[in-house]
Amino acid sequence: MYQKFWNQFLIEAAEPTFALDNDKPTKQDPQPQRRAPTGLKLFLSEKGYYLDKLLGSGQDGKVYKATNKKTGQAVAVKTVQAYQGGGASAGKEVQNYKFVKDNYNSFGAYKKYLPVVYEASMEEIPLEGESMDGVKVPHAFIVMEQLEPLPTDVARALFAALGNSEKNKRAREIRDKRLLKNPKLVSSLLNIAWNMMGDDGNYLTMDAQFAAEKRIMERFFAGRLPAVRPDPYIRKMAMSDLGKKLMMLYIQITYQEMLNHPENEGHKEVIEQYKEHMKETLLISFEKAYSKPLVSGAEGRELSQTSALRGMDQFHGQEDELEQEFPEIMFVRDAMKKFASREFRPFDVHAGNVMMRPGTNDIVIVDLGRFNT
Helix, strand or coil, rough: CCCHHHHHHHHHHHHCCCCCCCCCCCCCCCCCCCCCCCCHHHHHHHHHHEEEEEEEECEEEEEEEEEECCCCCCEEEEEEEECCCCCCCHHHHHHHHHHHHHHEEEEEHHHHHCCCEEEEEEEEEEECCHHHHHHHEEEEEEECCCECCCCCCHHHHHHCCCCHHHHHHHHHHHHHHHHHCHHHHHHHHHHHHHCCCCCHHHCCCCHHHHHHHHHHHHHCCCCCCCCCCCCCCHCCCCCHHHHHHHHHHHHHHHHHHHHHCCCEEEHHHHHHHHHHHHHHHHHHHHHHHHHCCCCCCCCCCCCCCCCCCCCHCCCCCCHHHHHHHHHHHHHHHHHEEEEEHCCCCECCCCCCHEEEECCCCCEEECCCCCCCC
């Protein structure tokens, strides 16, 4: 009897399972039903766009790639959460991008340095996991043309070449082949560095500075360059080899001339007593000067000597000299001046927010949120 029931159980277990409601076998769905979109994806869908992917994020918001459902056109979507802090202002973002959208053609030939903006408004965007009837947060919502990254060689040469990636190293080498062959620009670089010595600059007399500049220039352009110190910090500095050799000349000769031309005996004693400190100050001051962009990242306002946005073009009247060696900066600078004349003052323009229009060589300033700040 036991065997009979056991065999019956095995037969039934091998048979398909039937649903109770319709007496039909249940089958696993080969393609499970997709979950309904929520959050930004749903919001963009309602606006007529497919969300493709996140392109990047920072303290001033996030940028996504999206596609227009009707036209298939790829666009960039920027969102900035209201009141998120970090210097961002959702209202300012909308105001500035809307200004460009409404006045784009009025900039004439200079409009190509600004992105084509399709939408700019404040919107209530649902949180991830929420429907359009769920919890929403106000955001700046900007839709603009899709652009390409500016070649690193160009971007880092114009603005700054920080970091030691291979692309940045190459960018510095290319920049310095032009920058450091020009005596006027080398002189300007040295003077920027001396201006950045801080309180220790009080121990550098004008006589010492003039004597140091003469000796540094003579040795540098005669090719009599010192070996770079095998110091781990110096080896890792974001600087070309030629830049490092100029820095070693700057440190050695400037310190010697500070001793040769002190303000008084008391100053000489301090210079001698704090030799390593003085040389460290010289190293830091040169590093700061070297990392200056060629083009200032602001226009229509006065930048402090120490501002990271103040480029070499605003020191010692070297604008024309820089444009001769780097003619590409002329157009960017002229465009920024044009914008400022329209009370649309550029601010915080740097390598990270400058891109290129596909199929052209147009440099485009894409981050406009801090203009007019």
